[in-house]
Amino acid sequence: MPDLVFPLDSTKKFTEQQLLGHNRWHHAIPPAVTVKPGDSFRVHCREWFDGAIENNDSAEDILNAPLTTVHTLSGPIAVEGAKPGDLLIVDILDVGPIPQEDSGPLAGQGWGYTGIFPTDNGGGFLTEQFPDAYKAVWDFAGQTATSRHVPGVSFTGIVHPGLMGTAPSKDLLGTWNTREAALIATDPDRVPPLALPPEPQDAILGSLTGDEFAAAAAEAARTAPPRENGGNQDIKNMTKGTRIFYPVFIDGGNLSVGDLHFSQGDGEITFCGAIEMGGFIDLRVDILRGGMDTYGVSENAIFMPGNTDPQYSQWLAFSGTSVTLDGEQRYLDSHLSYQRACLHAIDYLTKFGYAPEQAYLLLGAAPIEGRLSGVVDIPNACATVYLPTAIFDFDVTPGHGGPVQIDPGMGAPHASR
Numbered sequence: 523m524p525d526l527v528f529p530l531d532s533t534k535k536f537t538e539q540q541l542l543g544h545n546r547w548h549h550a551i552p553p554a555v556t557v558k559p560g561d562s563f564r565v566h567c568r569e570w571f572d573g574a575i576e577n578n579d580s581a582e583d584i585l586n587a588p589l590t591t592v593h594t595l596s597g598p599i600a601v602e603g604a605k606p607g608d609l610l611i612v613d614i615l616d617v618g619p620i621p622q623e624d625s626g627p628l629a630g631q632g633w634g635y636t637g638i639f640p641t642d643n644g645g646g647f648l649t650e651q652f653p654d655a656y657k658a659v660w661d662f663a664g665q666t667a668t669s670r671h672v673p674g675v676s677f678t679g680i681v682h683p684g685l686m687g688t689a690p691s692k693d694l695l696g697t698w699n700t701r702e703a704a705l706i707a708t709d710p711d712r713v714p715p716l717a718l719p720p721e722p723q724d725a726i727l728g729s730l731t732g733d734e735f736a737a738a739a740a741e742a743a744r745t746a747p748p749r750e751n752g753g754n755q756d757i758k759n760m761t762k763g764t765r766i767f768y769p770v771f772i773d774g775g776n777l778s779v780g781d782l783h784f785s786q787g788d789g790e791i792t793f794c795g796a797i798e799m800g801g802f803i804d805l806r807v808d809i810l811r812g813g814m815d816t817y818g819v820s821e822n823a824i825f826m827p828g829n830t831d832p833q834y835s836q837w838l839a840f841s842g843t844s845v846t847l848d849g850e851q852r853y854l855d856s857h858l859s860y861q862r863a864c865l866h867a868i869d870y871l872t873k874f875g876y877a878p879e880q881a882y883l884l885l886g887a888a889p890i891e892g893r894l895s896g897v898v899d900i901p902n903a904c905a906t907v908y909l910p911t912a913i914f915d916f917d918v919t920p921g922h923g924g925p926v927q928i929d930p931g932m933g934a935p936h937a938s939r
Contacts, residue, residue: 523564524615524804527555528596530566532620532628532800535573536594537726543568543596543780544728546720546742547751549692549772551728553600556774562615562806567683568594569629569800570781577633577659579671581937584637584794585655589644590724593685593745593754597778598728601807604775609813610688610768612777614828615804617681617762619662619784630800634660634667634784636887637794638879640939645714646793648861648882654938658883660784660797667785667797667887672880673931677785677913678832680889682761683803684781684796685745687752687823691771694750698743718744750821756796758786758889763828769814769821779803787885788892788907791864795886832889834910838919840866841895843902853901856894860905863892867907874918875928883934888913 530539541554557563569575570593575583604610620630629635638656641649658671668676690698702717709716722739730738748755752768760766768775782803786796814820842862844855852858864885871881889910896904911918916926 524562525564526566527557527563527599528565530568530596532623532626532631536568542728543594543726544598544778545591545593545595545724545726545745546739547690547695547745547753548727548738548742549689549695550734550738551598551689551730551776553598553774553776554728556600556602557807558602559808562804564802564804565596565599565779566802567596567780567782567800569798570594573628575629575635575637575798577627579932579935581655581657581935584657585640585643585937585939587637587639587643588724590721593781595685595745595778595780598689598776599778600774600776601809604770604809605773606691606771607812607814608770609810609817609819610770610775610777611808611810612686612766612768613806614760614762614764615806617683617782617801617803619799619801621802628800629798630782632662634662634797634799636660636792636797636883638882639793642713642939644793646795647789647791648864649714651865652879652882654936656879656883656934656936658887658934660887662784670931671934672884674915674928675884675888675913676915677888677910679785679797680758680761680830680832682758682783682786683779684756684783685754686766686777686779688768688770689772689776690743690751694771695741695743698749699741718746720744752823754781756786756790758783758788759827759831760825761828762830764825766823766825767810767813767819768823769819777807785887785889787888787890789860790886792882792886797887832910834889834912836911837891837908838911839906839908840870841904841906842866843904845902851901854897854903856897856903856905859903860892860907863905863907867909873925874916875930877930877933879934879936880930
């Protein structure tokens with residue numbers, strides 16, 4: 523096992539750990555540890571809500587989830603000698619649930635969860651159709667996930683970090699805040715909001731204290747969206763065996779990681795659409811001197827996906843175009859066309875006995891494939907969602923006998939205001 527450079531104790535809260543991570547992006551957060559180019563090392567990661575979501579049959583914890591506290595990131599990890607303009611080479615050697623703990627109260631201890639977040643507390647890709655809070659708990663058996671809340675399915679997890687990235691420079695942080703504030707100003711009262719401005723409440727900034735903490739907390743960026751530094755990209759194929767090339771914006775690069783997922787469908791469409799968990803990740807780092815200019819990677823990491831995808835060979839695909847549910851034509855709106863493809867898949871699964879919310883949770887958690895299939899044929903963009911048929915315990919394909927009627931079980935826990 524590689525040296526453990528960022529340990530976490532599962533019995534303690536994120537703020538009570540030996541090494542204190544962070545939940546905002548800021549150039550002034552000091553590195554928690556320093557490694558050398560060529561080093562391999564292990565990092566423990568907390569579940570992104572630090573244990574606020576429980577293994578039970580209630581969705582009250584999703585309804586009232588403390589969004590100002592996320593994400594609980596391990597780091598920053600400085601790489602000795604890394605300079606702005608370099609590319610930081612990061613190899614994912616291994617990643618998984620909390621090691622040696624197959625049961626316990628923390629997500630990652632033999633279980634994880636998927637949540638549909640309410641419109642006024644995060645929302646989601648289909649929040650207009652699904653405005654309330656729902657939850658599904660998934661049990662782990664080796665690499666397989668099953669759920670008492672979405673019966674009749676089991677699938678191989680494609681374990682990956684939802685969030686990893688380098689620290690922004692002062693100028694880059696200013697760019698983020700300026701452009702996101704301008705977007706918010708176009709509709710400041712929108713629910714859910716168009717973007718999340720800096721929020722000092724619940725900010726965790728590593729070892730910063732006093733006036734330095736206050737100054738950084740006032741401008742530090744929230745970790746919710748992906749940005750030029752990588753961040754919360756939620757790319758399900760960024761799994762074991764992946765090599766990533768991150769832009770370096772400050773000395774040391776200051777790499778951070780968290781938001782581990784046992785599985786996820788393309789898009790993480792329920793907002794908390796993956797199977798969330800705590801766990802570990804083994805990394806190896808190196809530096810490509812001047813790589814940002816050499817390869818034209820001035821922003822947004824490039825990566826070589828790992829080869830540990832679930833080996834599904836048969837799919838049932840659903841397509842959607844850029845026409846709203848009310849029949850309004852939109853011009854090449856790929857976001858809308860993927861929404862429509864997902865809604866078509868949800869509608870289809872309800873014919874077998876699932877509630878719409880169960881189907882929605884399943885599409886967020888299972889390793890579905892989402893694709894932009896046509897983006898040039900005006901006025902309709904076409905997006906598709908590929909559902910692996912082997913994850914079902916029954917035949918999910920169309921046939922002369924009609925859809926099998928399954929027992930939907932207790933259903934997904936629901937909470938509303």
